[in-house]
Amino acid sequence: MTERPTTRRRILDAARRLFNAQGYSETTISQIADAAGIAHGNVWYHFRTKTDIVDALKAELAEALAERRAIGSQGRDLADEYVTSVLVGMQHQGDYRFVLRDALQFRSDEKEIDAALAEDHRTLRRLVRRLDEEEFFRRDLPVDLEELTRSLFIVARYWSDHVQDHEGRDEITWDDQVRGLRHHLGVLRPWLTAAARRAIDDAAEGAIQRLARASPA
Amino acid sequence: MTERPTTRRRILDAARRLFNAQGYSETTISQIADAAGIAHGNVWYHFRTKTDIVDALKAELAEALAERRAIGSQGRDLADEYVTSVLVGMQHQGDYRFVLRDALQFRSDEKEIDAALAEDHRTLRRLVRRLDEEEFFRRDLPVDLEELTRSLFIVARYWSDHVQDHEGRDEITWDDQVRGLRHHLGVLRPWLTAAARRAIDDAAEGAIQRLARASPA
Amino acid sequence: MTERPTTRRRILDAARRLFNAQGYSETTISQIADAAGIAHGNVWYHFRTKTDIVDALKAELAEALAERRAIGSQGRDLADEYVTSVLVGMQHQGDYRFVLRDALQFRSDEKEIDAALAEDHRTLRRLVRRLDEEEFFRRDLPVDLEELTRSLFIVARYWSDHVQDHEGRDEITWDDQVRGLRHHLGVLRPWLTAAARRAIDDAAEGAIQRLARASPA
Amino acid sequence: MTERPTTRRRILDAARRLFNAQGYSETTISQIADAAGIAHGNVWYHFRTKTDIVDALKAELAEALAERRAIGSQGRDLADEYVTSVLVGMQHQGDYRFVLRDALQFRSDEKEIDAALAEDHRTLRRLVRRLDEEEFFRRDLPVDLEELTRSLFIVARYWSDHVQDHEGRDEITWDDQVRGLRHHLGVLRPWLTAAARRAIDDAAEGAIQRLARASPA
DNA sequence: ACTGCCGGGACGTCCCGTTCGT
DNA sequence: ACGAACGGGACGTCCCGGCAGT
Numbered sequence: 001m002t003e004r005p006t007t008r009r010r011i012l013d014a015a016r017r018l019f020n021a022q023g024y025s026e027t028t029i030s031q032i033a034d035a036a037g038i039a040h041g042n043v044w045y046h047f048r049t050k051t052d053i054v055d056a057l058k059a060e061l062a063e064a065l066a067e068r069r070a071i072g073s074q075g076r077d078l079a080d081e082y083v084t085s086v087l088v089g090m091q092h093q094g095d096y097r098f099v100l101r102d103a104l105q106f107r108s109d110e111k112e113i114d115a116a117l118a119e120d121h122r123t124l125r126r127l128v129r130r131l132d133e134e135e136f137f138r139r140d141l142p143v144d145l146e147e148l149t150r151s152l153f154i155v156a157r158y159w160s161d162h163v164q165d166h167e168g169r170d171e172i173t174w175d176d177q178v179r180g181l182r183h184h185l186g187v188l189r190p191w192l193t194a195a196a197r198r199a200i201d202d203a204a205e206g207a208i209q210r211l212a213r214a215s216p217a
Numbered sequence: 218m219t220e221r222p223t224t225r226r227r228i229l230d231a232a233r234r235l236f237n238a239q240g241y242s243e244t245t246i247s248q249i250a251d252a253a254g255i256a257h258g259n260v261w262y263h264f265r266t267k268t269d270i271v272d273a274l275k276a277e278l279a280e281a282l283a284e285r286r287a288i289g290s291q292g293r294d295l296a297d298e299y300v301t302s303v304l305v306g307m308q309h310q311g312d313y314r315f316v317l318r319d320a321l322q323f324r325s326d327e328k329e330i331d332a333a334l335a336e337d338h339r340t341l342r343r344l345v346r347r348l349d350e351e352e353f354f355r356r357d358l359p360v361d362l363e364e365l366t367r368s369l370f371i372v373a374r375y376w377s378d379h380v381q382d383h384e385g386r387d388e389i390t391w392d393d394q395v396r397g398l399r400h401h402l403g404v405l406r407p408w409l410t411a412a413a414r415r416a417i418d419d420a421a422e423g424a425i426q427r428l429a430r431a432s433p434a
Numbered sequence: 435m436t437e438r439p440t441t442r443r444r445i446l447d448a449a450r451r452l453f454n455a456q457g458y459s460e461t462t463i464s465q466i467a468d469a470a471g472i473a474h475g476n477v478w479y480h481f482r483t484k485t486d487i488v489d490a491l492k493a494e495l496a497e498a499l500a501e502r503r504a505i506g507s508q509g510r511d512l513a514d515e516y517v518t519s520v521l522v523g524m525q526h527q528g529d530y531r532f533v534l535r536d537a538l539q540f541r542s543d544e545k546e547i548d549a550a551l552a553e554d555h556r557t558l559r560r561l562v563r564r565l566d567e568e569e570f571f572r573r574d575l576p577v578d579l580e581e582l583t584r585s586l587f588i589v590a591r592y593w594s595d596h597v598q599d600h601e602g603r604d605e606i607t608w609d610d611q612v613r614g615l616r617h618h619l620g621v622l623r624p625w626l627t628a629a630a631r632r633a634i635d636d637a638a639e640g641a642i643q644r645l646a647r648a649s650p651a
Numbered sequence: 652m653t654e655r656p657t658t659r660r661r662i663l664d665a666a667r668r669l670f671n672a673q674g675y676s677e678t679t680i681s682q683i684a685d686a687a688g689i690a691h692g693n694v695w696y697h698f699r700t701k702t703d704i705v706d707a708l709k710a711e712l713a714e715a716l717a718e719r720r721a722i723g724s725q726g727r728d729l730a731d732e733y734v735t736s737v738l739v740g741m742q743h744q745g746d747y748r749f750v751l752r753d754a755l756q757f758r759s760d761e762k763e764i765d766a767a768l769a770e771d772h773r774t775l776r777r778l779v780r781r782l783d784e785e786e787f788f789r790r791d792l793p794v795d796l797e798e799l800t801r802s803l804f805i806v807a808r809y810w811s812d813h814v815q816d817h818e819g820r821d822e823i824t825w826d827d828q829v830r831g832l833r834h835h836l837g838v839l840r841p842w843l844t845a846a847a848r849r850a851i852d853d854a855a856e857g858a859i860q861r862l863a864r865a866s867p868a
Numbered sequence: 869a870c871t872g873c874c875g876g877g878a879c880g881t882c883c884c885g886t887t888c889g890t
Numbered sequence: 891a892c893g894a895a896c897g898g899g900a901c902g903t904c905c906c907g908g909c910a911g912t
Binding site: 029030040041044048049050143 | 874882883884885887
């Protein structure tokens with residue numbers, strides 16, 4: 001029995017969708033209120049300012065990413081952990097992509113680099129290092145781990161922006177995310193040993209099966 | 218003896234810089250006027266609407282990219298052509314990155330995918346195919362050209378956004394572009410034969426030397 | 435006990451007064467807001483654009499004129515009906531005279547002749563014809579009904595403009611309207627039989643007594 | 652051999668036409684410059700402010716009306732003088748109708764009633780009195796000269812406005828003016844003796860023939 | 869005499885943050 | 891919790907008066 005979501009929840013969902021589709025500053029509080037089916041003034045009751053909404057969504061994203069990190073290390077093997085981490089991360093970054101895309105519109109007083117973003121980069125770097133330690137990488141090809149990490153990060157991070165820019169899509173679907181994962185792995189693959197390739201590919205298929213679910217609309 | 222640039226030019230430069238740094242909708246006509254050293258109401262004389270400024274900058278970018286394509290195929294060898302094309306493209310995309318980043322704020326009536334963007338993707342695809350034809354790629358590694366192209370495209374396209382997001386930089390320098398090229402080539406390199414690797418690396422060094430110059434900052 | 439009128443009402447009244455006195459384009463939204471005793475930006479809440487205010491006032495006028503037509507034919511004799519129709523019409527046209535006077539400033543996309551205006555002309559023509567049918571007109575003077583109607587229409591229609599132009603008056607009072615009626619009847623009178631003259635004059639006195647009331651401020 | 656009119660002349664003509672068609676405040680100096688085929692800034696050379704243009708046109712109108720008065724009393728008979736005066740007056744008022752229509756937009760500091768307007772009324776009153784003195788009016792109908800004068804004035808004065816409002820016409824033609832004269836005389840006619848009627852009608856035909864010419868387009 | 873360009877300012881639109889009554 | 895209404899302010903548009911250069 002699905003209950004009618006709370007007003008606060010409806011505001012956040014409407015805001016997230018609109019921010020993703022139109023950008024932060026092009027979205028008015030009234031539009032959010034309309035989409036949530038309530039009166040403009042009532043948004044104020046739940047969130048005093050427009051940035052309060054952003055902050056709440058940012059917090060949701062941060063929490064989701066933190067949760068992922070916890071889940072990630074639940075005793076599965078490394079390939080699975082890596083793939084799961086990337087896929088879940090892409091999903092969250094897709095759902096909340098405006099947080100990163102419009103970061104410079106939030107009138108950040110100081111030029112704070114987004115904490116979640118940085119943490120995410122670190123997580124990826126840690127996983128790549130463990131891949132190296134567990135000898136996933138070919139010996140015949142000298143790899144610059146730092147550079148590779150960054151390239152992998154970029155592909156994962158900007159994939160949803162790319163889909164939106166390039167294909168004119170407003171909503172990023174689960175299929176889009178899966179395609180993004182394949183691209184990501186495509187960048188990683190040539191560096192891997194044959195065995196590692198198989199392990200990663202198998203893990204990817206497994207993760208895609210396991211995680212398949214609708215994006216939060 | 219450098220002459221004082223025309224007012225129209227000063228408006229465009231100021232606008233480009235501000236749009237890049239703060240985003241389109243966070244930038245005020247008055248800010249542009251101040252940066253250009255003229256009265257705010259006077260901007261109107263040169264550009265009737267704010268989007269007229271964007272259109273003019275878009276046209277500049279399109280022209281620059283078209284010019285690059287012409288230059289690109291001037292009888293040099295393929296490695297050089299590839300590297301030059303990517304590097305020059307990154308430079309232009311860095312200088313005008315707001316055009317792509319804020320595309321969805323320009324109230325495009327229809328969801329037109331930016332023509333320049335698409336053309337750019339095609340150019341890259343063509344070059345990658347020629348790399349394949351001229352046997353730059355290793356035979357022992359099956360490569361999906363379409364997928365690789367897209368990954369390469371993403372790294373080049375979003376590199377400047379990444380630098381700005383991740384390092385809080387407002388101006389993208391020549392050094393940033395060079396770093397971007399290296400990342401781009403890092404994605405390409407594992408697929409290449411040893412000979413191709415050397416050819417590309419040499420071409421990269423050459424192009425970097427040749428093109429080194431200040432961004433139009 | 436007079437209640438405080440709604441804000442929307444106050445805006446409309448203030449706008450009507452100012453439009454009449456200064457003309458449409460010389461009247462500022464801020465002036466209207468001041469006159470209505472509210473903040474200027476708040477007018478927007480009730481009327482999105484300036485022409486929305488005009489449209490609302492036009493609708494009021496149209497409704498008033500329609501109502502008059504209904505009232506006009508309530509079983510009184512023809513003389514009374516004629517006089518009442520003209521007097522009430524003049525009152526409304528005086529109260530909303532800017533609607534007609536400034537019509538060409540409303541940037542009407544097409545050159546639509548004002549519907550209310552045309553309807554008004556038709557109403558007058560119908561009444562004049564009935565005067566003819568009921569033998570109000572002298573037999574010894576050949577009368578061009580169409581021409582006479584138009585002259586009568588002009589005197590009634592532009593009377594309030596004339597008072598404003600010629601006497602520098604901003605508000606048209608009830609007395610002004612009464613004077614206008616007399617002028618109007620002065621144009622009609624020479625064409626009438628002696629009996630008709632008396633009937634019209636008596637009806638005029640009756641109507642003036644009956645309708646005497648303050649203009650809507 | 653028609654010479655090219657002076658720039659000053661072209662500005663005045665363009666301004667008059669535009670003011671008549673769109674109203675004073677809806678007409679910009681740039682529109683006038685465009686219509687005159689010169690640069691915006693050049694209008695300033697001839698007329699420092701927008702109201703200077705209006706003042707010049709007002710002066711033209713005043714001069715034309717004064718001239719008419721002189722012409723009017725050139726030894727012709729009274730009927731001819733009356734008709735000529737009205738017709739020429741209507742022509743001028745049609746050509747310069749914005750002067751009267753938009754009078755309240757010129758931001759007249761004091762509520763000066765337009766001098767030309769008042770003078771015109773006086774001229775008409777004088778003529779009507781002379782009609783009375785020379786026994787044009789029927790004896791059997793008591794006539795209020797003052798009231799009649801005003802009605803005649805209104806029909807003549809607002810005729811061109813009426814044509815524009817009611818028929819959506821931007822330019823008032825000579826035929827329109829002739830129609831206006833007939834309406835005007837229609838108001839006068841019932842008060843006249845049979846002989847006077849003939850005299851006035853004959854004079855009207857004569858004047859129409861004599862004065863037929865293109866309006867200053 | 870004429871043009872291109874400019875400075876300053878006003879207005880309409882639009883939105884955010886807020887209050888009050890229910 | 892919620893909705894109607896409100897105050898204040900900012901931005902883009904638009905225009906007028908004015909000047910430097912030819």
